[in-house]
Amino acid sequence: MGELRKDPILGRWVIIATERSKRPDAFSKEKETVVDDLSVCPFCAGKEKTTPPEIYSIRDPNTRPNEPGWKVRVVPNKFPALGIDGGLKKHGFGLNDMMNNFGAHEVIIEGPDHKREMKDQSIDEISTVITVLQNRVEDLHRDERLRYILVFKNKGRGAGASLAHPHHQLIALPITPKRVREELQGSEFYFKLKERCVFCDIMEQEKAYGERIVYENDGFFAYCPYASRFPFEIWVLPKDHSIDFYGPKVREKNKSLADMMKVILTKMDKILKDPDYNYVIHAAPNRFPRGGYWQTIEQDFHWHIELFPFLTKVAGFEWGSGFFINPVAPEMAAKFLREEKVA
């Protein structure tokens, strides 16, 4: 079933997914394509039996699970990187640490229509997708064996999607991943120094400066970060400080978040001509009374979305250094995005 392995020098975890294991000849160039054929798409209405049984759905009254009539549908990934069976087991051998690949890997299908991208949905429809994401994260946060729930979206082949039908994914992990830990550490360090949230301070500074603003509405603020890794990278912050993505105060603003996503995805699409893209939601890790490795507190983190179109290649320099070379100044990207008309 595969396992999680920890690099003995860097402390970085890797999922060795032997379930998906491939022989060398499976890697010939350009072999990977996105499934974009309506007749074989497992996510379309009427194809419910071709996925594993659904975990959750929002559906019309009087329709049954795994039948048509759904608006948003959540199913296990058919080729999961992690699985919930058997519980969490940790081992070591010499320098090497491992765990079995305990966790969850779910697919959130955004609607029955293969061709209807999120940006083309109504505010109500997008808001429903967001509610489903929140419900899944809230549900998985109850499992004490899980440390982190990462929600993300890959759109297009360049961005790593294997199916074209609009969907999000969610991976629930028994550890808080390195990249999130670094954000938590950075925010904690700043909070200890200033007794203020670094994200709140960044938002204030960006509002005052103005040149990196992309869009804002009553609940959310979007900007191109000062040290953007990628051209046209956009971060979305909730204006009200909160560390979790699913609390009641956050849910009150779901229509505002739906508006935000519709606007920025539309702007990006118009300027960059339908680019492939990724986004991830970074919220706080699971927290329990008896604590885990990370004791995040309410004040020192701020959930947010990091969105980046797939426009440049990542090469030896980036992998070898952790540096990024970004050929578009964030101020220029923000100007294009801010000025692009949506309607």
Added chain:
Amino acid sequence: MGELRKDPILGRWVIIATERSKRPDAFSKEKETVVDDLSVCPFCAGKEKTTPPEIYSIRDPNTRPNEPGWKVRVVPNKFPALGIDGGLKKHGFGLNDMMNNFGAHEVIIEGPDHKREMKDQSIDEISTVITVLQNRVEDLHRDERLRYILVFKNKGRGAGASLAHPHHQLIALPITPKRVREELQGSEFYFKLKERCVFCDIMEQEKAYGERIVYENDGFFAYCPYASRFPFEIWVLPKDHSIDFYGPKVREKNKSLADMMKVILTKMDKILKDPDYNYVIHAAPNRFPRGGYWQTIEQDFHWHIELFPFLTKVAGFEWGSGFFINPVAPEMAAKFLREEKVA
């Protein structure tokens, strides 16, 4: 000329390369291609005037710089991410830190023949390329304003190369990059605990275990790391402990390193059918009597090469987590590589 910017939360630096700046319409899909047309390749013999003037070359007696007759030639990158003019200037504004993009960006052309990949060169020829890389790193290590010299190779479009003619690159930076700092920290932590080099210990353990060995000769040891990020990732360690890539003891083994590179690149090519790939050389940062931020000592780091073919897409989950999903167990990759006949 662009600048280096530091992320206020993560401490990660980014190069905003306004020299290379592109308007949004430059990013339409699949527009980037590798220059593989002999008539326009600037790296071929006879085209010396189409590159910036050479910094260094190994050439036949009685030939002049920037004319044919060279075996290995080093030129500045025509579109450099960093430049040596004007000195290092650091600034801050509110939460944001920046430096001008002080540094160097060089191209090491491996030979005059466009079609001759490194694996097809003789041991003597590869050894000469290695010597040139060492000479450049040694030279740049004398500049106290530079903190780190990163040598890397991108082969093929998927791996980020824009020119097909075989070449390495080198980027000299005014800071030690994040990814290297993490390795230095990890090694230092281990050394403080054990008073032994973690890389030496890993090499011992891998030799004893055997199943992740790819190849070894008198000077070098190649294996697929326990927590490989990518399918068929290979690390090459010098058997003798050393932190620098260019010392006299290291240079004594250059033919051994040439043999190692020829063997592993040939094996990889045969198994994976000429894959695109990257490799990077991780050695110690610059060290000066009055010290820098990083006080690496001789015992606690070990220079090495990290090589990875470009076979899988990096998607939202990886960017959002710092996790990697590797669909090939390193033990399986090593078995294929170890058993592949070279001759």
